[in-house]
Amino acid sequence: MTQLSIALPRLNATGRDDFMVSPTNDTALALVDQWPDWPDRRLALVGPEGAGKSHLAAIWAEESGALRLRARDLKAVDAPDLADRPLVVEDVDRGVDEEALFHLWNACAQKGNGLLLTGRGMPSDWPVKLADLKSRLSSLTPAVISDPDDMLLSVVLLKLFADRQLQVKPALIGFLLPRMERSFIAARTMVEALDRESLARGVPVSQSLARTLLEG
Known part of the structure; x- marks a missing residue:
C-alpha cells in the first residue's frame, strides 16, 4: 500500500516551556531573565542564525509586554511612539x-523603557557607520548563544521536526548527528530537505530516507 504524505502547516512553538536550555544558551537566558535590571534597561541578544534568538526574544516580549519588529522595518518617524513600551528590534x-x-x-x-536588540555577532561588529550609534551599540551587554552541543542539537532537530508535525524515531537523530555540520542552520536545512524528500517520494521521514538523501 502506498503511504500518502501530506504537507502539514508548520507550528512554531515559542513559549518558555518550549525553549531548550543547555550550556550553550543558559547564560543568555539568565541575562534576559534579569529584566528589568539590565544595564540601562538595554540588552543585546546575539548568536548564530537559527540559534533561538527570536524564540528567546519572544519569551521576553510576552513577559514584558514588548513590541517586536524587524530592524529593516524601523523608521525614524515612528521612534517616539514605539518607545512608549518595551521593544525588541530583531536582526x-x-x-x-x-x-x-x-x-x-x-x-x-x-x-525608561526596555530595548532588546538581536543579531549575529557582537554588537560592536554590526555594520553600522553612524559613529554615535556604533558607540552606543558597543556599550551593550551581550547575551550570547553559542553553537549547539550534541544534546542541544538533538533537541533542536526534534523540535524542528515537531514544528512540521513530523514524528521521527530517536534512532534517526542519532544517525544524523555525526553526519551533519554542528550548527543550527544546518539542522534547519537538514529537516527541510528530509521533509521535502518525504513529500516528493510519498514516504515517511526515516533513517532509510536520510541515508538515501545523504549518500546521494
Missing part, C-alpha cells in the same frame, strides 16, 4: 535605518 546586523535606531535608542532612554 540589526542585517541592516537598519541608523538614524531611526539612534532616535529610538534615545527615546527609550528618555521614557
Whole structure:
C-alpha cells in the first residue's frame, strides 16, 4: 500500500516551556531573565542564525509586554511612539535605518523603557557607520548563544521536526548527528530537505530516507 504524505502547516512553538536550555544558551537566558535590571534597561541578544534568538526574544516580549519588529522595518518617524513600551528590534546586523535606531535608542532612554536588540555577532561588529550609534551599540551587554552541543542539537532537530508535525524515531537523530555540520542552520536545512524528500517520494521521514538523501 502506498503511504500518502501530506504537507502539514508548520507550528512554531515559542513559549518558555518550549525553549531548550543547555550550556550553550543558559547564560543568555539568565541575562534576559534579569529584566528589568539590565544595564540601562538595554540588552543585546546575539548568536548564530537559527540559534533561538527570536524564540528567546519572544519569551521576553510576552513577559514584558514588548513590541517586536524587524530592524529593516524601523523608521525614524515612528521612534517616539514605539518607545512608549518595551521593544525588541530583531536582526540589526542585517541592516537598519541608523538614524531611526539612534532616535529610538534615545527615546527609550528618555521614557525608561526596555530595548532588546538581536543579531549575529557582537554588537560592536554590526555594520553600522553612524559613529554615535556604533558607540552606543558597543556599550551593550551581550547575551550570547553559542553553537549547539550534541544534546542541544538533538533537541533542536526534534523540535524542528515537531514544528512540521513530523514524528521521527530517536534512532534517526542519532544517525544524523555525526553526519551533519554542528550548527543550527544546518539542522534547519537538514529537516527541510528530509521533509521535502518525504513529500516528493510519498514516504515517511526515516533513517532509510536520510541515508538515501545523504549518500546521494
